[in-house]
Amino acid sequence: MVHYIGVILDESRYEQIKGTPIEEKVQSIFGGALKMLVVEVPEDKSEQILKAFDRARIDSRGFIEDVPVAFRRAVFEEIVKNKSLDIIDKVLERLPEIQELAKKEDEYIPPPEIE
Amino acid sequence: MSVLRMILKGGELMPKLNIPPPHGGELVNRVIEKRDYAESMAAGAIEFDLKPTTLPDGTPIRHVYREIMSVCYGFFSPVEGSMTSADLEGVLKERRLENGWVFPYPILLDVSDEDLKALDVKEGDRLLLKLKGQPFAVMDVEEIYKINPEEVATRTFGTPEDNPEVVREPFNEKHPGYMIYKMMNSNVIAGKWTIINPPKFREPYDRFWLPPAECRTVIKYVKKWRTCIAHQTRNVPHTGHEALMKNAAYTGDIEPCHGILVNAIIGAKRRGDYPNEAILEGHEAVNKYGYIKPSRHMVTFTLWDMRYGNPIESLLHGIIRQNMGCTHHMFGRDHAAVGEYYDKYATQILWSKGIPSFGFEAPPNEVEKGLKIIPQNMAEFWYCPVCGEIAYSENCGHVDKKQKFSGSFLRGMVAEGVMPPKVVMRPEVYKAIVKWWKVFNYPFVNKKYLENLNANLEVNLEPMEIPKA
Ligand SMILES: [Zn+2]
Numbered sequence: 374m375v376h377y378i379g380v381i382l383d384e385s386r387y388e389q390i391k392g393t394p395i396e397e398k399v400q401s402i403f404g405g406a407l408k409m410l411v412v413e414v415p416e417d418k419s420e421q422i423l424k425a426f427d428r429a430r431i432d433s434r435g436f437i438e439d440v441p442v443a444f445r446r447a448v449f450e451e452i453v454k455n456k457s458l459d460i461i462d463k464v465l466e467r468l469p470e471i472q473e474l475a476k477k478e479d480e481y482i483p484p485p486e487i488e
Numbered sequence: 489m490s491v492l493r494m495i496l497k498g499g500e501l502m503p504k505l506n507i508p509p510p511h512g513g514e515l516v517n518r519v520i521e522k523r524d525y526a527e528s529m530a531a532g533a534i535e536f537d538l539k540p541t542t543l544p545d546g547t548p549i550r551h552v553y554r555e556i557m558s559v560c561y562g563f564f565s566p567v568e569g570s571m572t573s574a575d576l577e578g579v580l581k582e583r584r585l586e587n588g589w590v591f592p593y594p595i596l597l598d599v600s601d602e603d604l605k606a607l608d609v610k611e612g613d614r615l616l617l618k619l620k621g622q623p624f625a626v627m628d629v630e631e632i633y634k635i636n637p638e639e640v641a642t643r644t645f646g647t648p649e650d651n652p653e654v655v656r657e658p659f660n661e662k663h664p665g666y667m668i669y670k671m672m673n674s675n676v677i678a679g680k681w682t683i684i685n686p687p688k689f690r691e692p693y694d695r696f697w698l699p700p701a702e703c704r705t706v707i708k709y710v711k712k713w714r715t716c717i718a719h720q721t722r723n724v725p726h727t728g729h730e731a732l733m734k735n736a737a738y739t740g741d742i743e744p745c746h747g748i749l750v751n752a753i754i755g756a757k758r759r760g761d762y763p764n765e766a767i768l769e770g771h772e773a774v775n776k777y778g779y780i781k782p783s784r785h786m787v788t789f790t791l792w793d794m795r796y797g798n799p800i801e802s803l804l805h806g807i808i809r810q811n812m813g814c815t816h817h818m819f820g821r822d823h824a825a826v827g828e829y830y831d832k833y834a835t836q837i838l839w840s841k842g843i844p845s846f847g848f849e850a851p852p853n854e855v856e857k858g859l860k861i862i863p864q865n866m867a868e869f870w871y872c873p874v875c876g877e878i879a880y881s882e883n884c885g886h887v888d889k890k891q892k893f894s895g896s897f898l899r900g901m902v903a904e905g906v907m908p909p910k911v912v913m914r915p916e917v918y919k920a921i922v923k924w925w926k927v928f929n930y931p932f933v934n935k936k937y938l939e940n941l942n943a944n945l946e947v948n949l950e951p952m953e954i955p956k957a
Pocket of ligand 1: 873875879
C-alpha cells in the first residue's frame with residue numbers, strides 16, 4: 374500500500390515553488406483555506422520512516438504523521454531542489470542528519486508570534 | 489407523569505426525559521472537609537505512601553490517587569474503594585460488581601511484596617494513604633489478596649478467542665491500558681476509601697473541577713438543562729469535534745438536548761499529546777467565543793489514567809457522565825481506542841446490540857442494574873468541498889471528495905508553526921494552544937512536561953498533622 378506525506382504550503386513556501394512544474398501539483402483543501410503538496414511513499418520506505426521516528430504513525434487517511442518538523446522541512450527542501458515530488462529516496466539519505474535535528478526538537482519548538 | 493407530558497413514539501408513550509439517577513441509585517461521597525473529623529479518622533492509622541504504576545523503564549503510566557479522587561467524589565458511583573476479590577472476579581467475568589451493578593474496570597490498590605511486608609497490615613486495620621508526603625485518604629482494610637496482573641490485564645480487555653464479536657488482535661505491551669494492569673503489583677488491599685485532606689487543584693484545573701454532586705446542581709439550577717449530552721475528549725477540539733457536538737446534541741426527546749457537557753479525561757500523558765491545560769482551555773474557547781453558547785456548553789474533567797478500552801472504556805464513560813447528570817452520551821467510531829485491537833465499531837456494537845462475551849446480551853442501558861444514560865452513536869464528519877461544509881458521512885454523497893479531519897495532521901501543522909485555517913480549527917482554540925506553548929516552550933507533551941506532571945500531579949495538598957494514637 375502506498376502512503377503519503379503532506380507538505381503544507383504557507384505563503385513563503387508557495388513562493389519557492391511558484392513557476393516550477395511543481396506548482397500545478399499543489400492541492401487545495403478545506404475550501405481553499407490550505408495548500409498542500411502530497412508526496413507518495415511506497416510501503417517499504419514508509420516502514421523505514423516509522424522505524425526512524427518512534428512516534429510516527431499512519432493516520433486514517435493513509436498519511437504518515439507525527440514526524441519531526443525537521444523531517445517535513447527536509448521533504449520540502451528536496452522538493453524545491455529537485456523540482457519534483459519523487460524525492461523520498463533523497464530524504465531518506467539524509468535520515469541521520471534529520472534524526473540529530475529531531476532530538477533537539479524534543480526540548481524546544483519556538484512558539485509562533487501571535488498576539 | 490401526566491399523559492399530556494408524554495409523546496407517542498413507536499407505539500409507546502415516551503415521557504420527556506429528566507436527569508437520570510446516579511448509577512447504583514446513590515452518589516458516593518466519601519470526602520471529609522472538616523479538619524477535626526479528618527484527624528480523628530486518621531489517628532493511629534498505618535501510613536502508606538502512594539506510588540505510581542510504572543513501565544519497566546520507570547515511566548509512570550498510572551497513579552492510583554486519580555482513582556481515589558474519582559471514587560470518593562462519586563464519579564465512579566457505586567464503587568467506594570479498592571475492590572474485593574469477589575468484585576474483581578465479577579468485573580472480569582461479566583463487568584458486574586458483586587452487588588450486580590455494571591462496572592467495567594478493576595479499581596485496585598496494588599502493593600508490592602516488599603511494601604506489604606513492611607506495612608504488616610491485616611484485615612480490619614486502618615491505613616492512612618499519603619500523597620506528596622501529606623495525609624490524603626484513609627481506608628479500612630476489608631481483604632488482602634493476590635492477583636496475577638497479566639491475567640487481570642488480559643481478562644479486562646478480552647481476547648480474540650473469548651470475545652470474537654469485537655476483539656481483533658491479542659492485547660500486548662504496546663497497549664497502554666493493558667500495561668497499566670500488567671505492571672500492577674501482585675497484592676491487592678481492598679477496602680473503602682475516604683479522602684480526609686481534599687487536594688487543591690492548580691490553575692487551570694481548578695476552574696473545571698466539577699464533581700458529580702455539584703455538576704448535577706449546576707445542570708439543574710444554574711444551566712437549567714433538562715437534557716444534556718456528554719462529549720468525551722482528551723484532545724484540543726477541531727471543527728470536526730465541534731460539528732460532532734453540535735449535531736449529536738440534536739438528539740433529545742421533544743427537542744434537542746439543552747446542554748452539552750464536555751468531560752475531559754485527565755491522567756497519565758504520552759509524548760505528543762496536547763498538554764491538559766491546552767485541552768481544557770481549548771474546549772472552553774468553543775463556548776467563550778460563542779461557537780456554542782456557554783448557556784448550552786460546559787467544560788469539566790475527570791481524573792483517570794485512560795485505559796484505551798474502546799467498548800470497555802465506553803461503559804466507564806457512560807457511568808461517569810450519568811453520575812454527572814447527563815441524559816445522553818455521544819459515541820463515535822474508534823471510541824477511546826488505540827491501535828487495531830478492537831473492531832472500529834466495538835463501542836457502537838455494545839450500545840446498539842450488546843456484546844454477550846463481555847456480559848451484555850443487550851445494550852448496557854437495557855440490562856438489569858445497567859446504565860440509564862442513552863447512547864447517541866455517531867458516524868463521521870469530514871469536510872466536503874462540494875457541499876462546501878463540514879458534512880456528516882451519512883448525509884454527504886461525495887465520498888470520493890471527502891477531506892477527513894486528522895488530529896495528527898493538525899498536530900503537524902501546529903508544530904510547523906502554521907496557524908490552522910479557521911475552517912479546521914477556531915483561532916481562539918489555536919490561541920489556547922499557543923498560550924500554553926509559551927509556558928512550556930513546547931506545543932505538546934514532552935519529556936520535561938511529563939517529569940513535571942509526574943512529580944507534581946494536578947494537585948497540591950495542605951500540610952496536615954495527624955495526632956498520635
Ligand atoms: Zn458532500
